[in-house]
Amino acid sequence: MSVLVQEKPDTSVQATATPLLSVDGLKTYFKTSGGLFKAVDGVSFSVEAGKTLAIVGESGCGKSVTAMSIMRLVPEPPGETVAGSIRYAGDELIGKSRREIEDLRGAEISMIFQEPMTSLNPVARVGAQIAEGLKRHKGMTDAQARERAIEMLRLVRIPSPETRVDEFPHQMSGGMRQRVMIAIALACDPKLLIADEPTTALDVTIQAQILELLRSLQDKLKTAIILITHDLGVVAENAHRVVVMYAGRVVETAPVDAIFSDAQHPYTLGLLASVPRFDDDAERLLTIPGSVPHPAHMPAGCRFSPRCTLATSKCTAEEPPLRSVASGHEVACWLAPIEKHGS
Amino acid sequence: MGQQIAYRLLLSVPVLLGVLVFGFLLLKLAPGDPAMVVAGPSATPDVVEQIRKEMGLDQPTLVQFWRYISRVAQGDLGRSMINNTSVAEELALAMVATAELMIACLAWAVPAGIAMGTIAAVFQRGLIDRVVMAFSVAGVSMPVFFIGLLLMQYLGYKWQLLPFLGRGGPLWTLEGLRHITLPAMTLGFIFVGPVARMTRASVLDVLKADFIRTARAKGLREKTVIIRHALRNALIPVVTLVGLQAGYLLGGAVVTESIYSWPGVGRLAVGAILASDMPLAQGAILSLAIAFLVINLIVDLLYGLLDPRVQHR
Numbered sequence: 224m225s226v227l228v229q230e231k232p233d234t235s236v237q238a239t240a241t242p243l244l245s246v247d248g249l250k251t252y253f254k255t256s257g258g259l260f261k262a263v264d265g266v267s268f269s270v271e272a273g274k275t276l277a278i279v280g281e282s283g284c285g286k287s288v289t290a291m292s293i294m295r296l297v298p299e300p301p302g303e304t305v306a307g308s309i310r311y312a313g314d315e316l317i318g319k320s321r322r323e324i325e326d327l328r329g330a331e332i333s334m335i336f337q338e339p340m341t342s343l344n345p346v347a348r349v350g351a352q353i354a355e356g357l358k359r360h361k362g363m364t365d366a367q368a369r370e371r372a373i374e375m376l377r378l379v380r381i382p383s384p385e386t387r388v389d390e391f392p393h394q395m396s397g398g399m400r401q402r403v404m405i406a407i408a409l410a411c412d413p414k415l416l417i418a419d420e421p422t423t424a425l426d427v428t429i430q431a432q433i434l435e436l437l438r439s440l441q442d443k444l445k446t447a448i449i450l451i452t453h454d455l456g457v458v459a460e461n462a463h464r465v466v467v468m469y470a471g472r473v474v475e476t477a478p479v480d481a482i483f484s485d486a487q488h489p490y491t492l493g494l495l496a497s498v499p500r501f502d503d504d505a506e507r508l509l510t511i512p513g514s515v516p517h518p519a520h521m522p523a524g525c526r527f528s529p530r531c532t533l534a535t536s537k538c539t540a541e542e543p544p545l546r547s548v549a550s551g552h553e554v555a556c557w558l559a560p561i562e563k564h565g566s
Numbered sequence: 567m568g569q570q571i572a573y574r575l576l577l578s579v580p581v582l583l584g585v586l587v588f589g590f591l592l593l594k595l596a597p598g599d600p601a602m603v604v605a606g607p608s609a610t611p612d613v614v615e616q617i618r619k620e621m622g623l624d625q626p627t628l629v630q631f632w633r634y635i636s637r638v639a640q641g642d643l644g645r646s647m648i649n650n651t652s653v654a655e656e657l658a659l660a661m662v663a664t665a666e667l668m669i670a671c672l673a674w675a676v677p678a679g680i681a682m683g684t685i686a687a688v689f690q691r692g693l694i695d696r697v698v699m700a701f702s703v704a705g706v707s708m709p710v711f712f713i714g715l716l717l718m719q720y721l722g723y724k725w726q727l728l729p730f731l732g733r734g735g736p737l738w739t740l741e742g743l744r745h746i747t748l749p750a751m752t753l754g755f756i757f758v759g760p761v762a763r764m765t766r767a768s769v770l771d772v773l774k775a776d777f778i779r780t781a782r783a784k785g786l787r788e789k790t791v792i793i794r795h796a797l798r799n800a801l802i803p804v805v806t807l808v809g810l811q812a813g814y815l816l817g818g819a820v821v822t823e824s825i826y827s828w829p830g831v832g833r834l835a836v837g838a839i840l841a842s843d844m845p846l847a848q849g850a851i852l853s854l855a856i857a858f859l860v861i862n863l864i865v866d867l868l869y870g871l872l873d874p875r876v877q878h879r
């Protein structure tokens with residue numbers, strides 16, 4: 224009898240665990256005078272609670288627009304999310320009213336941006352800028368919010384937070400401002416943090432500090448992170464899963480190890496080849512010639528085909544779907560799976 | 567901040583000096599002999615000569631100028647040539663009336679302009695935007711006297727809604743308020759447009775800023791984003807505009823006061839010039855110049871309050 228009780232079925236294993244965020248077939252277009260820009264054109268991925276998903280790709284491939292679509296921060300007009308589903312904790316966000324989204328922003332899903340120098344309000348004290356969200360979402364009083372703001376500044380390792388809390392952004396360096404942004408983003412204990420190239424604008428040494436800070440905060444707070452970057456070195460150190468985007472689409476998605484040991488898409492291989500490595504005695508077979516196609520003039524077939532050294536006639540005729548090549552590893556390439564490379 | 571104000575005050579010294587020179591020259595170069603004006607048409611040449619001596623008009627120009635400046639520095643602006651009253655006393659009364667008019671005008675025109683400009687920006691290219699912009703263009707392109715006469719004709723004379731002659735007492739009394747309404751509306755009308763347009767442009771600009779995106783990402787209500795984050799930043803150029811337009815406003819005040827017989831400095835100046843009452847004209851011009859400097863100083867103070875970066879420059 225007691226044996227039976229102990230062997231109670233584990234529901235969390237049986238039921239397919241819902242990811243914290245799942246994006247499915249997301250399409251965000253811009254209507255501009257130069258035509259319809261399909262900046263994000265059918266992107267799907269999911270993020271698990273407490274884990275880091277990296278989104279990588281060259282400039283202009285739609286990483287920021289994807290992030291902004293999740294936050295519903297795409298400027299409308301000219302932008303519009305025309306199709307797709309964004310589920311947060313099982314709850315569909317597309318179709319929610321602006322006010323409902325405002326309740327989620329900062330409280331459940333937060334975002335930090337690429338531009339630390341301009342992302343803070345120049346005329347408000349940093350403490351007030353942290354406190355604002357706390358008062359809005361947690362109903363804190365001014366005094367409570369200030370206490371918590373100081374605590375957050377300490378958490379993001381800003382020295383003497385009690386005095387810094389009353390400073391204005393212009394009194395701080397770029398790295399400090401990005402720490403303040405992180406403090407703002409994490410103040411209300413969101414379950415998901417979207418970090419859009421949080422270190423691109425910073426010095427290399429500061430970059431490493433900020434990323435290390437994000438990692439340790441994730442350990443402490445169990446926040447899931449979508450880390451947008453074009454630096455595969457950053458991916459290797461920080462991410463659990465990787466989504467590789469090209470021209471508004473996902474071309475490959477895999478656990479981080481698989482990306483570095485078993486990349487399948489020629490574009491991913493090209494990105495890897497352009498990262499300087501220490502064990503770089505292997506011949507660099509693939510580099511990426513050419514540039515990202517103009518968003519109003521996408522090539523027929525595989526969008527990468529004009530730049531792909533391996534492209535066949537099928538590649539220029541028909542767009543490859545995302546196909547599974549291994550557990551959790553999907554590739555959109557007609558040539559996949561290719562034999563194991565590297566090592 | 568204090569340093570900045572001191573710097574500002576220092577800068578205003580040459581301006582004041584210039585105004586003094588101008589006022590003095592006004593007296594020197596004006597047609598007609600002041601001694602003769604004072605003496606009256608029936609005076610004998612001896613009497614005129616006597617008065618000229620008394621007024622110090624026989625002294626060299628530089629000496630006269632020095633005397634003039636030292637008198638002004640002591641607050642003695644001389645006596646009106648027409649009714650022999652103290653210019654300083656007349657001006658003190660008139661300045662109160664003009665300050666009232668300015669305050670009443672700014673008190674409605676600036677908030678109205680800011681509100682209109684902000685709404686126009688938020689509903690950019692919508693109907694409200696077009697109406698607001700059309701209104702502000704109308705306000706700018708119509709001369710003050712035209713608006714003044716129009717308001718006076720209809721609201722004052724035809725429909726008898728409001729008094730349109732003179733001052734009805736201090737601002738805090740009902741009569742005072744009723745009397746100031748039409749002049750303040752008139753003067754404000756030329757000001758609302760520029761403020762609305764500047765606010766609109768400025769808010770549109772600020773709404774594109776990265777920190778607005780941050781404010782939205784925090785989940786703040788859109789209203790809060792606009793008022794607390796966008797407007798506060800957008801007001802910085804608006805305040806600058808108000809400062810730059812101070813002269814324009816004072817010019818408008820001169821016209822408005824004349825139309826409505828508002829007993830302010832502007833009307834006093836016009837009356838004095840028309841009557842060749844040079845001491846009074848000098849004093850009035852000097853106080854208008856001081857008013858201009860004071861408005862600019864207030865603008866600087868506001869600027870420092872709105873933009874923390876100013877304090878650390």
Ligand SMILES: Nc1ncnc2c1ncn2[C@@H]1O[C@H](COP(=O)(O)OP(=O)(O)OP(=O)(O)O)[C@@H](O)[C@H]1O
Nearest residue numbers: 253260262281282283284285286287288289301518
């Ligand atoms: N406001 C906008 N209006 C028109 N097109 C836009 C707008 N914002 C983005 N786009 C288009 O979306 C495409 C993707 O832009 P996005 O900012 O997502 O790129 P990204 O991958 O984040 O690049 P980066 O690494 O430079 O940040 C761009 O090619 C751009 O043309």
Ligand SMILES: [Mg+2]
Nearest residue numbers: 286287288419
């Ligand atoms: Mg980007």
